[in-house]
Amino acid sequence: MMAFLKKEWMELCRSGRLLVLLFLFSLFGIMNPALAKLTPWLIEALSESLAQAGIAAVSVTVDAMSSWTQFYKNIPLGMVLFILLCGGSFTTEYQKGTLIPVVTRGLSRRKIVMAKSLLLFALWTVMYWLCFGITFGYNAYFWDNGIADNLYFAAALTWLFGVWITAFFLFFSAAAHSSTQALTATGAIVMGVYLLSMFPKFGRFLPIKLMDGMSLLQGAASYEDYSVSIAAAVFLIFLCIIAAVIFFERKRL
Amino acid sequence: MNMLALTNVKKGFGEKQVLRDVTFSVPEHSIFGFVGKNGAGKTTAMKLILGLLSCDGGEISVNGMTVCYGNTKTNRFVGYLPDVPEFYPYMTPREYLRFCGEISGMKAGEIKTRSEELLALVGLENENRRMRGFSRGMKQRLGIAQALLGRPKLLICDEPTSALDPAGRKEILDILAKAREQTTVLFSTHILSDVEHICDRIAFLHEGKIVCKGLLKEVRAKRKDTAVELELERPEDAPLLLTAFSDLKTTGRGRFLFENAGRLPELFSFLADSRISVLRIERREASLEDLFMEVVGK
Numbered sequence: 001m002m003a004f005l006k007k008e009w010m011e012l013c014r015s016g017r018l019l020v021l022l023f024l025f026s027l028f029g030i031m032n033p034a035l036a037k038l039t040p041w042l043i044e045a046l047s048e049s050l051a052q053a054g055i056a057a058v059s060v061t062v063d064a065m066s067s068w069t070q071f072y073k074n075i076p077l078g079m080v081l082f083i084l085l086c087g088g089s090f091t092t093e094y095q096k097g098t099l100i101p102v103v104t105r106g107l108s109r110r111k112i113v114m115a116k117s118l119l120l121f122a123l124w125t126v127m128y129w130l131c132f133g134i135t136f137g138y139n140a141y142f143w144d145n146g147i148a149d150n151l152y153f154a155a156a157l158t159w160l161f162g163v164w165i166t167a168f169f170l171f172f173s174a175a176a177h178s179s180t181q182a183l184t185a186t187g188a189i190v191m192g193v194y195l196l197s198m199f200p201k202f203g204r205f206l207p208i209k210l211m212d213g214m215s216l217l218q219g220a221a222s223y224e225d226y227s228v229s230i231a232a233a234v235f236l237i238f239l240c241i242i243a244a245v246i247f248f249e250r251k252r253l
Numbered sequence: 254m255n256m257l258a259l260t261n262v263k264k265g266f267g268e269k270q271v272l273r274d275v276t277f278s279v280p281e282h283s284i285f286g287f288v289g290k291n292g293a294g295k296t297t298a299m300k301l302i303l304g305l306l307s308c309d310g311g312e313i314s315v316n317g318m319t320v321c322y323g324n325t326k327t328n329r330f331v332g333y334l335p336d337v338p339e340f341y342p343y344m345t346p347r348e349y350l351r352f353c354g355e356i357s358g359m360k361a362g363e364i365k366t367r368s369e370e371l372l373a374l375v376g377l378e379n380e381n382r383r384m385r386g387f388s389r390g391m392k393q394r395l396g397i398a399q400a401l402l403g404r405p406k407l408l409i410c411d412e413p414t415s416a417l418d419p420a421g422r423k424e425i426l427d428i429l430a431k432a433r434e435q436t437t438v439l440f441s442t443h444i445l446s447d448v449e450h451i452c453d454r455i456a457f458l459h460e461g462k463i464v465c466k467g468l469l470k471e472v473r474a475k476r477k478d479t480a481v482e483l484e485l486e487r488p489e490d491a492p493l494l495l496t497a498f499s500d501l502k503t504t505g506r507g508r509f510l511f512e513n514a515g516r517l518p519e520l521f522s523f524l525a526d527s528r529i530s531v532l533r534i535e536r537r538e539a540s541l542e543d544l545f546m547e548v549v550g551k
Contacts, residue, residue, distance in 0.1 A: 002355070003352055003355030003356045004356065006352075006355075007341065007344075007352050010341075010343065010344065010348075011341065011343060014343035014383075015343060096339040097335060097337070097339050098339050098340065098341060100305065100333070100335055101333065101335070101338075101353065101399060102356060103305070103328075104303050104304075104305070104328045104331065104333045105328065105353060105356050105357045105403070106326075106328050106329050106356070106357055106358075107356045107357075109323070249323055250323070252305070252306065253305055
């Protein structure tokens with residue numbers, strides 16, 4: 001399995017995907033505080049035209065909270081880009097038949113799934129906390145992170161949501177034949193969960209609640225409100241990984 | 254001992270029955286040619302041997318062990334060269350061989366010596382580029398090196414020569430002939446001259462069944478008696494000859510085909526007695542091509 005992990009790592013570095021991801025997530029990390037910092041200036045610059053349109057521009061105060069708002073607004077896009085960039089992890093190998101020599105050489109299929117999952121989860125973790133760390137650093141420099149409650153817990157929840165999506169993506173990659181299928185299916189699941197979450201009855205149980213970190217930061221929600229959705233997400237993550245292994249064992253390569 | 258044995262193997266995809274009843278065996282240290290038209294089911298049979306597909310019926314054994322679908326243990330005896338070998342374009346040939354060796358649990362030192370040995374065998378020892386941009390022939394050669402890395406007892410090559418130019422084909426055939434000292438080779442093809450060059454045994458696959466198999470010379474002997482081609486110096490002598498030998502087939506002006514080998518001495522003495530001068534007498538070898546056409550019923 002180490003050999004396969006090494007190969008995955010080499011693929012990540014030499015295909016340039018690692019660099020692109022590092023760049024994107026650093027950019028996101030910088031953009032959050034930058035946008036917050038620029039907001040008052042933007043409003044001032046536009047105030048005249050806004051006044052003409054009948055909107056009174058009041059001076060806005062920005063603080064760490066504005067930057068964190070940006071963070072939670074932007075991170076879904078980060079997730080989408082992450083999944084898109086990793087979209088071919090399994091399916092390119094099916095299409096080119098590069099896994100056939102690996103399997104016929106006796107590496108068990110379970111280990112292939114495990115190696116690929118491990119790498120994707122690790123990659124998401126590193127990228128996410130990189131983005132978080134950069135935003136955190138700037139916020140601490142410009143303002144004060146102290147005004148945000150439950151900062152780390154809220155961030156961990158969003159990270160868990162990313163793991164959840166990645167797990168679904170893994171499962172669909174093991175089951176589907178092309179990356180389009182895997183990406184569409186993953187997208188459909190997320191959309192479905194979004195739609196379901198509109199019904200207040202379900203909202204509490206769905207992993208999508210994990211994305212609502214802002215309520216925690218503002219102190220409008222407490223740890224307990226998330227316990228069910230955390231359990232649901234963890235359960236689904238394990239289920240997806242097990243299902244991915246089962247499907248992959250039977251896969252025609 | 255048989256390195257590979259297929260017994261009454263069946264495989265279908267949905268409605269289509271690709272292999273109806275395939276039975277053949279490959280003895281150790283032979284080069285076995287697996288011949289069939291495109292789409293005859295050669296690749297399917299090979300994937301069954303590798304446990305990449307599941308059998309609908311029958312049994313396959315490699316080195317005495319039964320093959321099962323999925324993670325089959327028999328694969329440690331087998332080296333496989335796919336019809337279109339694809340590698341990771343971001344690796345160099347050496348890195349790829351190291352990756353393959355590590356997966357199969359070879360020791361680092363052994364991987365290194367074996368890689369150098371094999372890269373020299375396939376003529377890629379000076380290739381340090383990444384594999385992006387490798388030609389088909391280079392990939393095919395690296396594919397053989399990759400397949401031979403673990404010193405397999407059975408080397409399975411799926412149409413290794415089909416897409417190559419004549420020079421590339423000869424190289425691959427030479428490599429396979431050399432590989433025979435170390436291993437048993439099963440290779441599929443529809444190019445019959447390749448089979449005649451290096452195989453000692455063959456099997457013809459047609460419509461999901463083995464229609465003809467055995468030692469190359471036995472299979473050749475199954476063909477009807479060999480014929481003799483005859484060309485006269487003066488075509489005017491033709492009518493005279495034809496009156497005496499009505500079973501001569503005319504194939505051109507002053508040219509005949511004589512398939513009745515038993516009457517050859519008679520023909521020669523007639524030619525001598527009648528002082529008919531001959532330009533050419535040639536025995537026509539039964540080619541595998543003819544035989545193949547015969548067994549597939551065309």
